[in-house]
Each structure stands twice: as C-alpha cells, then as structure tokens.
Amino acid sequence: MNILVCISKSPDTTSKIAFTDGNTKFDENGVQYIVNPYDEWYALVRALELKETIGGNVTIITVGNTADESIIRKALAIGADNAVRIDAEPTDAFFVATQIAEYAKKNNFDLVLTGKETINYNGSQVAGMVAEFLDVPFASQASKLDVNGTTLTLEQEIVGGLQIVEVSTPAVVSCAKGMAEQRIPNMRGIMAARTKPLEVISPSAVEVYTSFESYSLPDAKKACRMIDPSNMAELVDLLHNEAKVI
C-alpha cells in the first residue's frame, strides 16, 4: 500500500505563545518546533504499522523551508521511507493543501493520512481540502483504521458518539487519538534517516484565499477567588449573582 503522510511543524506544547512585529508574527524566539503530535503519533505511526503488516511504502510530505528539515529527519528516523519538502512558507491551509494535492495526484497514493488538526492553528482544514482536490472520500477524525484489500474500516468520532464506517481506497483519513501509540526513534533509525531520500520541490503559484493579519493574547486572568470548602452556599451565590452562569 502506497501511503502519503502529511506532516506539519508546531511549537512544542509547553512553548510560550507570544507575537512580534506589531503582533503580526508568531515570536519564534526560543521556540522548539516539533512534528505536530497528531501527524506524528497517530498518522505516521499508523502508516508504519500498516506497512509492516501488509507491505508498501510510506512517504512523508511537508510544506516549509530548510529549517523544517529537522522535523522531516525526525519522521524519517521514526520509520518513513522517503520524504518530500515543498519549498515554501506555508501561508494558509489552502496553499498547503494545493501543494500536497498536486504532488499526490502525480504519485498515485492509496491512502493520504494527516493528523486531525495542528496544535498551532487548529483549523482541521488541510485534509478535507486535499480530499476535495483529489475527488476522493474523506474519513475525518478517525480513531481506528484497518485495511482489507482496497477497503478501509474506520472508527470515527461523530457528534455525541462513535461510528464504524467503510471506505474504498484511494481515500484521505485524518487521524485522532486511539489510532496508534507514539514511537520513539532508535539510534539505528536516526542513522538511517540521514541517508533516506528527501526530494525538494518548488511550489506552484496559488491564489491567496486567507491570511492572518494580526494576533492577540487573552486578557490576563483575574486572581482566583478562594472559597472555604465548608461554605458551598457562598460558591453557589457567586456563580448565580456574580458570574451569572447558573
């Protein structure tokens, strides 16, 4: 099975979130970038498990500049066979999806996997866009994925529950918790990653659909008001009269 896994960089979960240039840019000072956890833990690892059981090839693709090769090497060290970097700043989801879809169209993948969202923009946009460009089914937020020939069986979250669905390949699947367990690359993987093929491709021109104009931070939280554990009537009164939530 020929699998394409889309990965994105995101700031480490514990990074301080701040902005510069008049609040128009994310402040990268001191920020450690990692492979977006949903892409790495769930999409990539499940792709590798499928390859190990039924055979095939796992290609990873990202849209980014040379600095992003660290996340590519990490993904190769975990076990992907080869990598593609579209050499461009990932300006918005539509731009990224266009580049990925163009590559995918030329290379006949049975399965395109992504994480359910990135932890920086939380848009959940790229996978659905790629599916529409390729005109193939899209199973979103899947927590299980099994393959039987050309049939995928998936478990996915739906509003207020779970659904088991079947889809034929080729298809796009976005992966959520439950799909696989995180893998730590071993020394052999890290060494092998250095020599695995990395293809760098120039981006195609894309019309700008959306752009982030500025950012802001939430107002600082007021100090927490402490309430005596024996006086729950006071808490109820505050929730009713001050916070007005009950």
Added chain:
Amino acid sequence: MKALVYINTNHFAAKASFEAVTYAKKLGGEVTVVAYGNAAGAEALGVYGANKVLVDSSINEADNQQITRLVASAVEATGAEVVIFSHDLVAKAVAPRLSVRLKAGLISGAIALPETGNGFTCKVNVFSGKAFGNVAVKTAVKIISLLPNSIQPENVGGTATVEAFNGNVGAAAIKVVDTKKPEGSIPLPEADLVVSAGRGLKGPENWGIVEDLANVLGAATACSRPVADIGWRPHHEHVGQTGVAIRPNLYIAAGISGAIQHLAGVNGSKVIVVINSDSEAPFFKAADYGIVGDAFEVLPKLTEALKNFKNAN
C-alpha cells in the same frame, strides 16, 4: 450580506443551530438555511432570523461529499456571499471540501462577527485557545465555521418558510456500518455546564458524587486524560489537547491538577471552578473560583448547596 447556514439533520432545535442562524442574521442580509432529511421543526429557525429553510428529503444520511454537494447547490441557488457552519465534526469535514469546490476562503473556529470596514476579517482561536488571530478572507464567497458558545442566540420573532430542495447530492462513498451513541447524556461540545473529574477521584466506583452534581446542575460530565486512558471513563468524555475542546459557561473540575494539555481543552470556558486538595495545583492559576479541599467532601456539599438553591428559586 446574503448568508447560507448549514444545519445538521434533526438539529433544528439545537442551541448551536440557533447560534449559527443568529450569526447569519447579524450579517444583515437574507438568511437561508440548508439541511437534509426530516424537515419537521425547521420553521422554528425563523425565530432566530432564518427567512427560508431548504430541505433535501431524498436522503436521511449523508457523507461529507454529499453534504458538500448539497451546500454548493444551495449557494448557487441563493447567491449566498457567506456560508456559516457550527464548528462541529461535520463542519470540520465539509467546510474544507466546500472551500475548494466554491473557491471560497475558509475561517475555522470563528469566535466573533466579521469586521467588514476594511476588507473582511474575523477573530479566531489559535494555539489551542492560548491566543487569538485575525484572519482576512480575500475571496468573493466566504465560509465561516463558528465555534459553539461564541455568541448568544437572539429571538427576533420571525417565521421561516420551508421548501423542498434538490441538492444533487449523488451517491455516498462512505458506508456506515454501525453507530454508537450513548443514550440520554448531553453531548459535551454542546453543554453549557460541565462537571469534570480526574485521578483525584481514586477510582471509577467514586464517580457517583460527580454524576450527582451534574444531575442537579443539568450538566454534562467530563474527565481528564489519565482517567480515560485507564478506562475509568469513556473516551468521549476526555477533554483536553488530544480529547474534546469545550467552551461551556461553567466548568467545574475536581481532582484535576490542570496540566497545560488539559487547559488547552477547557481554557475557552467562561467560568472555571477548581476543587483540589493540593493548594499548589497549577489549575488554580487558570480558575475563577478555587476550593482547596477533599473532593469527596466538597462535591457532596456543593450538590447539597445547589439543591437548596434550586428549591429556593
């Protein structure tokens, strides 16, 4: 601006639907709703400003390709300039497809009405709720996926006409084999009030005091990641970075320390109450009201105080 609102089937009476229609109404133009399946109750959306509801009753279940075709047909039929979704699991699958199909820029997770003085920009949640972004959309047609609990539904007292609609939805590519929906419980993303607990509760047999409080409040129940991972509670109750992100009016957390990954799922809550026996628990920094105490004593006392309050009001 002429707006089209997509509403999930059988969701004409859901609060998230009222919010989406109210949002569309506030854009100032004609508001059309599109849905599929059973049309019963659709006219009620007129109260929130819908002029017309288009229902394709040829299907009762639809996958995201079919819904994309349905909404695209409705945009064509109405000339809508803005398409509104409530940012749920259906919208997360359909809106990106529609963006490609209509060549329309998509704003995911909007939390406010757009600014239209200079271009078209909208405020969204980014960095898992730790910051906001202002996104500009440059395309003629715009798609907005609105985070639940971002605006208050407004009763404008209108009526909507319900019309049969052919959305040319085509065949389904995704076959549903089985659906599991827990009976009777309030779906977490839609809940206004949420009571949540973590490892501090010591075992699944102790969840009765959490459920008692939730029942008195009419709240949904949630839990932290470790609790779902050990299997004390079902996975759909897990809120946090890797679980569900929620924005209720009130979030009560008992026996949860408040790791950054947990906060990422609940920091959109209007009011946070934290109950923890450890006065150094990081969650108190994110809380509005805090109680340092044993959850096994505090939760029943809070339930009792709420019962008294409900009886008196």
